[in-house]
Amino acid sequence: MLSVSDAEAIILNLVRPLDQQRDIEIIDLFVADKRIISTPITSKLDFPHWDNSAMDGYAVRYQDVQHSSDAQPTILEIIEEIPAGYQPQCTVKAGQAARIFTGAVMPMGADTVVMQEKTRREENRVFILAAPQPQEFVRHQGAFYQAGQELLPRGVKLNPPEIAVLAAAQCAKLSVYRRPRVAIFSSGDELVTPDQPLQPGQIVDSNQYALAALVKEAGGEPLLLGIIQDNPDALRDAIAYAITHADIVLSSGGVSVGDYDYIDQILESLEAKIHIRSVAISPGKPLTVATFPTSHSPIYFGLPGNPASAMVTFWRFVQPAMKKLSGLATGWEPEFLQVRSHHELKSSGKRETYIWGSLHLIDGVYEFHKAGGSHSPGNLINLAQTNALAVLSVGTTLIAPQAEVKVLHLAFG
Known part of the structure; x- marks a missing residue:
């Protein structure tokens, strides 16, 4: 059984980003x-496109106003008014100024803008009441780009x-x-779609909907293959189709050690190389990762069937793989934060444990609030409004209230 960090390294090493000529x-x-x-x-284009004013005021020659003060103002003749979008018609000469507004083109001859709060106007004259800095409030062409x-x-x-x-x-x-294409199917005789009436022993297939939403959130294009019964031939046909039409294949269920868990043996029959069979993570221990000897090398993720396990393993392993595949240059890895835990958090310490909940800003400090109710892998209900997973490393059995905890931040939108 692999550690979480080793599994992540193997997965990211398997991913080959989309081609920058072909996949565009x-x-x-x-x-x-x-x-x-x-x-x-x-x-x-240069940014700014031309020299322009960063302030409402007067465009002047610095040498004319460098000694201005409230006691001894410099008096200049106003020769032009320059609003934004207007091309100046005059050149500012000695003893002259142009009324100018924010964003407007600087007139020839002027090299400085005096903000209007440091001036007084009388008809066509302006009194400069304070000396500006050289080239003050002038944004020069090409200064930004x-x-x-x-x-x-x-x-x-x-x-x-x-x-x-x-x-x-x-x-x-x-x-x-282009968007990565991700084929998704759920396996299990007990599964039904949300529009079907439930019979005893049946379960609604929520994983396909959750995984499709997660794929779209991660920038992918989901290809929904529906529910595949626990039948080796049907599963083989679904997987064979998926690996020829998608960059990534996600299945949920069928990867544990039960009598009806056929996924791994079907992958081997299709000449897949299985790189991962289980990971020391809770929830989500049964995880199959495989590749195929085809030209575009799709990656297969056999996720656990329990809803919480499927989503946690997607967030921890599939989402980073999708980011790298998509052509993103950096930032594939999950985003971890160190925050304060509002609640006591427990783990057996045998596997790296992920506890779902939400981040709240309390008195300027982020706190992790554990979701209420059972944290069983099969409990989908209290996953609602989850935006973070607290992470308890192997060997850690307790995080006390108000103690620091590492969380995986689930950024949506």
Whole structure:
């Protein structure tokens, strides 16, 4: 049985990111949110595009106003008013100033802006009541970014700030990696879909819905294959189809040691190499990870059937693999935080234990609050509103209330 860290290392080593020439799409910027750039982006524009004012005030020559004070103001003639979006028509000469507004183009001859609060205006004259610093409140062309340089590198995930940058750079269309395709199926004779009436002994297949949502949250495209009965031929057909149509295959159930757990032997019949069969994690010990001798090398994850186990193993192992596969340059690994535990947390200490709950900001400090109710792997109900998993390492049996605990932060949205 592998440790969690060893299992993670094996999985990430198996992942080959999408190809930066073959696995790309050209999309419109309006639909680029959360996509990942496949080609470094440059712009033909300088930022700022031209010298402009960072303040409402007066554009002046520094040498004219460097000795100004309230007691001895410098008096300048106002020759022009320059709002944003207007091209200046005049050159500021000795003894002159131009009224200017934030974002407006600096006129020729002027090199400094005096904020209006340090001036007094009388008709077409302005009194400069304090000496500015040289080039004060002037944003110079190319000070933020120079045309032709790399604006955003390959492998960046596009969040709202990056979208804004690309819009300003007039990148209306761009090259991104396609979404990873993830085939999902559940196995088990006892499973039914949510629209079917339950018969004694049956269970609603919640895992397929949860995993599809998790795949979409991680930037993937789910391919739903439904419920596959505990029949070796049916399972073999489903897996054979999945590995030819997806980058990652997720199944839930059928990977333990029961009489009807066929997944591992079917994988071997398909010439798969099984890299992981179980991990020292609770919940989620039975975990199969395999690869196939095909050109695009899909990765198979056989997740446990219990709902909590399936979700915990997805968060801990599948999500990082999807991030690396998707072309993301960095940040594949799970995000761990050190926070304060509001509740007492217990573990047997035999396996790395994940306890679900939520983070709360209390008096400026993040606290982990354990979800109420049973923490059985089969209890789906108290997983609702989970946004963090407390992690108790092997050998740790108790975290006292108000003690520090490591948590896996589950960032949604």
